[in-house]
Amino acid sequence: MKxxxxxxxIIIFFVLGLFLSIPFLDGKKTFTAENIESIKGVxxxxxxxxxxxxxxSLQGKSLGKFxxxxxxxxxxxxxxxxxxTAKQNDPEKYGGAYPMGDYHKRTVKYWTLSHTGDGFxxxxxxxxxxxxxxxxxxxxxxxxFPMFREIPGIKNDGVYFNSWYSRGLPGIFLGVLMxxxxxxxxxxxxxxxxxxxxxxxxxxALNGSKASHWFMYGLLYTVAVTIMGMRMFAKYMxxxxxxxxxxxxxxxxxxxxxxxxxxxAAMHLPGNDLKNAWPLDYSLFFDYRIDSHINAGTxxxxxxxxxxxxxxxxxxxxxxxxxKRWYCSWxxxxxxxxxxxxxxxxxxxxxxxxxxxIERWMIHAVLIFAVIMTVAVLYSYAHQEYTPVSVVxxxxxxxxxxxxxxxxxTWFRKQLSDSDKKVFYIIxxxxxxxxxxxxxAFITGNNRIFFIDSYQLRHWYGLLISSIFAGVVxxxxxxxxxxxxxxxxxxxxxxxxxxxxxFQSKFRITTNGGQCISCGNCSTYCEMGIDVRSxxxxxxxxxxxxxxxCGVCAAVCPRGVLRLENGDDIQQRTVAERxxxxxxxDVVLLP
Numbered sequence: 194m195k196x197x198x199x200x201x202x203i204i205i206f207f208v209l210g211l212f213l214s215i216p217f218l219d220g221k222k223t224f225t226a227e228n229i230e231s232i233k234g235v236x237x238x239x240x241x242x243x244x245x246x247x248x249x250s251l252q253g254k255s256l257g258k259f260x261x262x263x264x265x266x267x268x269x270x271x272x273x274x275x276x277x278t279a280k281q282n283d284p285e286k287y288g289g290a291y292p293m294g295d296y297h298k299r300t301v302k303y304w305t306l307s308h309t310g311d312g313f314x315x316x317x318x319x320x321x322x323x324x325x326x327x328x329x330x331x332x333x334x335x336x337x338f339p340m341f342r343e344i345p346g347i348k349n350d351g352v353y354f355n356s357w358y359s360r361g362l363p364g365i366f367l368g369v370l371m372x373x374x375x376x377x378x379x380x381x382x383x384x385x386x387x388x389x390x391x392x393x394x395x396x397x398a399l400n401g402s403k404a405s406h407w408f409m410y411g412l413l414y415t416v417a418v419t420i421m422g423m424r425m426f427a428k429y430m431x432x433x434x435x436x437x438x439x440x441x442x443x444x445x446x447x448x449x450x451x452x453x454x455x456x457x458a459a460m461h462l463p464g465n466d467l468k469n470a471w472p473l474d475y476s477l478f479f480d481y482r483i484d485s486h487i488n489a490g491t492x493x494x495x496x497x498x499x500x501x502x503x504x505x506x507x508x509x510x511x512x513x514x515x516x517k518r519w520y521c522s523w524x525x526x527x528x529x530x531x532x533x534x535x536x537x538x539x540x541x542x543x544x545x546x547x548x549x550x551i552e553r554w555m556i557h558a559v560l561i562f563a564v565i566m567t568v569a570v571l572y573s574y575a576h577q578e579y580t581p582v583s584v585v586x587x588x589x590x591x592x593x594x595x596x597x598x599x600x601x602x603t604w605f606r607k608q609l610s611d612s613d614k615k616v617f618y619i620i621x622x623x624x625x626x627x628x629x630x631x632x633x634a635f636i637t638g639n640n641r642i643f644f645i646d647s648y649q650l651r652h653w654y655g656l657l658i659s660s661i662f663a664g665v666v667x668x669x670x671x672x673x674x675x676x677x678x679x680x681x682x683x684x685x686x687x688x689x690x691x692x693x694x695x696f697q698s699k700f701r702i703t704t705n706g707g708q709c710i711s712c713g714n715c716s717t718y719c720e721m722g723i724d725v726r727s728x729x730x731x732x733x734x735x736x737x738x739x740x741x742x743c744g745v746c747a748a749v750c751p752r753g754v755l756r757l758e759n760g761d762d763i764q765q766r767t768v769a770e771r772x773x774x775x776x777x778x779d780v781v782l783l784p
Contacts, residue, residue, distance in 0.1 A: 194339035201335030208328035219314035224251040302383035333420040340427035347749040372669035382406040399455035421533035442529035471504040472563035473686035516700025517690035518742025535676025539720040542675030560688040691738030706732030715746035
């Protein structure tokens with residue numbers, strides 16, 4: 194069996210080497226009339242009159258990859274100067290024109306390289322695609338298959354001594370590789386256009402268009418969840434809960450996150466991930482998303498309504514009944530990747546009190562940032578043009594939403610202890626400031642809210658939170674900081690559901706401390722940085738807001754100390770402590 198696994202590893206390393214070499218295998222870019230027409234379709238209409246004549250001048254030429262990138266960079270500089278001049282000379286015609294930003298530049302570069310490819314990659318896409326996909330599946334199965342022949346059960350044997358999974362040199366190399374991949378995906382996509390080209394055949398089959406770098410990333414994401422999900426089946430074959438949970442995350446990633454959006458795009462409908470919810474799906478209320486749904490007709494409006502209702506009603510209601518585990522461990526794509534690809538690194542999560550303190554401040558700060566940004570974006574969108582009808586709609590909506598929030602807040606506050614009410618009042622004060630600034634901007638007619646342009650807010654949120662935090666750090670740091678960095682420290686949806694779970698959910702992980710032997714398996718494998726053993730030793734139920742209910746702590750416990758429970762009497766049974774405490778002042782020496 195070791196020989197079979199060795200062959201699997203050799204195949205995986207071959208596939209990795211091939212994948213990394215692809216961006217250097219297609220250096221020739223040929224500009225034909227057909228290619229240039231395709232490029233025109235991805236150039237912003239505001240920039241096309243200035244940029245397309247320059248690109249058209251390349252017709253009939255063949256350039257190297259880096260020569261093409263350099264030429265386009267020079268064109269962009271010239272275009273921005275021409276736009277500024279046009280705005281000054283003819284403000285009536287070009288007053289609304291805007292220069293090319295970094296995002297527009299990278300987009301044009303990516304699609305130019307993709308459409309003009311004329312080298313080895315461009316002429317062997319199907320061969321390379323099946324070599325990569327077939328190789329990674331074959332290699333993965335050869336490594337994973339022998340695990341099914343092992344004796345079922347968790348073996349905490351040397352998990353901290355494997356250099357790949359414990360910050361050894363191989364683990365650091367793997368982390369650097371993953372971080373580099375995410376930096377390229379988010380900030381340097383033109384340099385990996387050939388990666389996207391390889392998957393053009395599959396993209397054309399699913400949605401009728403060439404593969405973007407996001408299609409390539411989504412496909413690789415799905416492949417990773419599926420293959421490493423097989424590893425989860427082998428590792429946790431003794432636990433039906435883990436088997437069902439793993440099957441669930443594979444299904445939702447494959448169907449809802451990957452295939453359904455491709456089919457929707459093929460029908461020229463908004464390619465929504467229907468399992469996503471605000472504020473994780475922070476762009477749900479962006480102007481282009483709202484407009485695309487409205488322009489798509491009845492189906493688009495239904496999809497927009499689904500997103501709103503799912504976020505506003507479905508998420509809180511399901512969290513009340515099942516805790517945040519229903520989403521974070523069964524549905525979420527981020528959680529799905531963390532539970533499968535990230536499982537070998539789960540022991541790297543920091544269990545210290547200091548990490549917990551940082552976690553609480555950071556994740557709730559991101560939630561507040563998301564709320565402020567969303568309110569600002571909605572305000573700016575609604576402020577574009579007011580009519581008597583739109584004003585009435587706004588007032589009615591505000592009244593209904595305000596009444597619901599007021600009722601929920603009043604009911605929620607009554608359930609809290611005195612110490613917890615302090616947190617409630619802080620959150621209420623922050624929301625009050627948001628409402629005040631929104632009202633001030635509305636009354637004064639100022640199109641800026643929070644004294645910052647809403648588009649600038651969403652730019653910084655997208656850059657700092659969605660790209661750097663959720664992508665580069667959240668996933669790239671698996672081998673260095675554990676597999677739930679984003680879920681612990683940054684996910685705003687996890688923060689919101691955590692508040693509900695902490696105070697109002699029927700879900701808890703209960704303990705039977707009398708049977709705990711302090712082996713430490715539970716704490717070792719907790720990906721959320723919870724020192725589960727300390728709770729179990731004290732007979733204390735785990736009520737941490739960060740707990741995602743993955744159940745691995747219960748699966749690895751050799752004594753059955755931990756149980757995942759949902760019940761109507763959970764609030765009465767989950768007291769703070771199940772042991773007797775005697776204060777120091779109460780201890781007296783008898784004469």
